[in-house]
Amino acid sequence: MDGHGHxxxxxxxxxxxxxxSMCWHCQSEVSGEYFCDRCVKVQPVSKELDYxxxxxxxxxxxxxxxxxxxxxxxxxxxxxxDFYQNKSDAEQTISLGNSxxxxxxxxxxxxPIQRAEYLLDLEAGAVKDIRTTPPADLFEEIxxxxxxxxxxxxxxxxxxxxxxxxxxxxxxxATLEQRQRDMEAQILQLFGQWDALQxxxxxTEQARAERSRILKDMRVILSNRTYVKNIVNDLxxxxx
Amino acid sequence: MAYxxxxxxxxxxxxxxxxxxxxxxxxxxxxxxAPECGDVxxxxxxxxxxxxxxxxxxTFGCGSAIASSSLATEWLxxxxxxxxxxxxxxxIVQELNLPPVKIHCSVLAEDAIKAALADYQKKADSK
Numbered sequence: 447m448d449g450h451g452h453x454x455x456x457x458x459x460x461x462x463x464x465x466x467s468m469c470w471h472c473q474s475e476v477s478g479e480y481f482c483d484r485c486v487k488v489q490p491v492s493k494e495l496d497y498x499x500x501x502x503x504x505x506x507x508x509x510x511x512x513x514x515x516x517x518x519x520x521x522x523x524x525x526x527x528d529f530y531q532n533k534s535d536a537e538q539t540i541s542l543g544n545s546x547x548x549x550x551x552x553x554x555x556x557x558p559i560q561r562a563e564y565l566l567d568l569e570a571g572a573v574k575d576i577r578t579t580p581p582a583d584l585f586e587e588i589x590x591x592x593x594x595x596x597x598x599x600x601x602x603x604x605x606x607x608x609x610x611x612x613x614x615x616x617x618x619x620a621t622l623e624q625r626q627r628d629m630e631a632q633i634l635q636l637f638g639q640w641d642a643l644q645x646x647x648x649x650t651e652q653a654r655a656e657r658s659r660i661l662k663d664m665r666v667i668l669s670n671r672t673y674v675k676n677i678v679n680d681l682x683x684x685x686x
Numbered sequence: 687m688a689y690x691x692x693x694x695x696x697x698x699x700x701x702x703x704x705x706x707x708x709x710x711x712x713x714x715x716x717x718x719x720a721p722e723c724g725d726v727x728x729x730x731x732x733x734x735x736x737x738x739x740x741x742x743x744x745t746f747g748c749g750s751a752i753a754s755s756s757l758a759t760e761w762l763x764x765x766x767x768x769x770x771x772x773x774x775x776x777x778i779v780q781e782l783n784l785p786p787v788k789i790h791c792s793v794l795a796e797d798a799i800k801a802a803l804a805d806y807q808k809k810a811d812s813k
Contacts, residue, residue: 585717588726592746673721680724 462500465490470536480524480544488525490540496568497551505569506644507562507637509555518552559671562633562664565640570661584625584670588677591618595684615685622678629671636664689749690783696753701760704742706730714806716798720790725751729798731762731770733806738762738770743798750788754778754795762799767806773799 461478468475469482469489476482480489491500498505501517523529525548530541554560594615601608640660643653689697705728706713712733719726725747732740741759745752757778762770778784778792 582717585719585726585728588719589717589728589744589746592726669721673719673724676724 463492463495465492470540488530488537488540488544491544491547493547495547497555497564498568500548500551501555503555504644505565506641507558507565508641509561511556514552514555518548521548558634558637559630559668562637563668566661566665566668570665581670584673587618587622588673591615591622591677591681594618595681598684612685615681619678619681619685622674622681626671626674626678629667629674632667633664633671636660636667640664689753692757692782693749693753693784696756696782697749700743700752700756702740702742702756702763703744705744706732706740706742712806714802714804714809716801716803716805718794718797718801720747720794723747723790725791725794727751727755727794727798729755729758729795729802731802731806733767733810736766736768738765738767747794748788748791750782750784750791751794753782754784754791755798757781758795758799767803770799770803 462480464476464478464480466489467477469485469487471487472482472485474482474484476489480491481487482489496505500521501514503509503513503517522545525541525544527538527541527545530538533541554564594611598608598611598615601611639656643656643660646653706715708715708730710732714731714733716729717727718729725745727743727745727747729743730741731738741762743755743759745755758773761773761777765773773796775789775792775796778795779789782792784792
């Protein structure tokens with residue numbers, strides 16, 4: 447099929463996974479180029495396109511931020527609606543769709559937590575459905591905190607009691623934020639494990655088990671982190 | 687989205703709110719939560735001669751979560767351990783008329799029941 451060899455190098459080619467294999471405008475074949483070879487019209491990217499592929503980077507959790515940013519600017523120059531103001535409605539619509547997807551992809555990959563969540567969605571499949579149970583001590587902590595919050599809400603804000611409760615809540619906030627940081631550190635550790643496993647590229651039973659373990663651990667920690675984060679937000683909003 | 691009358695009733699007049707001492711004789715405690723929505727639910731049972739004589743709950747969450755746990759404690763009272771195991775989240779959904787987006791609240795209540803029963807069993811076995 448590929449006798450020319452040029453498709454092996456995607457870095458400098460204007461190629462992405464596209465929605466259709468034919469140009470919407472001139473009906474000529476487009477094999478991944480995001481501008482039609484013949485009529486030079488912009489093409490819609492596929493909804494199936496995963497963000498890592500979009501930016502031409504491997505599916506790893508530690509990523510080269512500079513490379514990501516450079517690619518983002520490059521693709522933005524290709525798709526940004528500003529460059530399509532004088533073009534047809536169809537082209538404007540495609541530019542808008544591609545740009546929206548690109549922006550979401552960039553925002554997702556730039557942030558380590560969102561990146562991990564996204565990778566889990568891509569990789570996990572079944573793991574995603576595993577309901578996670580935060581550790582019991584976390585519940586106790588949160589239940590107590592909620593009770594204190596209730597008390598604070600019901601108290602007269604000018605009273606000594608409210609002041610004492612506020613101090614207590616501040617210290618609980620610090621504890622929870624520390625907990626959140628600890629979890630983020632744990633996630634970063636898992637990043638390293640995941641990437642190392644991917645780099646080894648083994649297809650053994652052991653590697654598969656390791657893969658599931660990492661994904662599951664990541665899911666658990668991420669979901670607990672969200673839990674703690676929501677509670678902290680609630681706390682901050684209440685005592686503000 | 688409107689809550690059903692039964693949810694509103696349980697929310698306004700929650701049954702069996704409160705708690706037992708965790709280490710009290712015959713008490714089983716279930717603590718569950720949903721990280722996605724931040725709900726946390728504590729459900730406790732007090733067992734004598736294999737029968738649940740009392741149940742209490744404390745829930746921080748939406749109206750449906752409160753109603754689900756309130757209803758669960760009502761149902762638990764007077765049931766044997768074995769009967770209590772049979773309570774399903776779908777029963778709660780049906781009774782409270784929960785919409786699809788609130789089904790996870792009933793799942794949480796079922797998990798809390800299971801956790802409380804397991805905790806009671808664990809304590810009973812270790813004697």
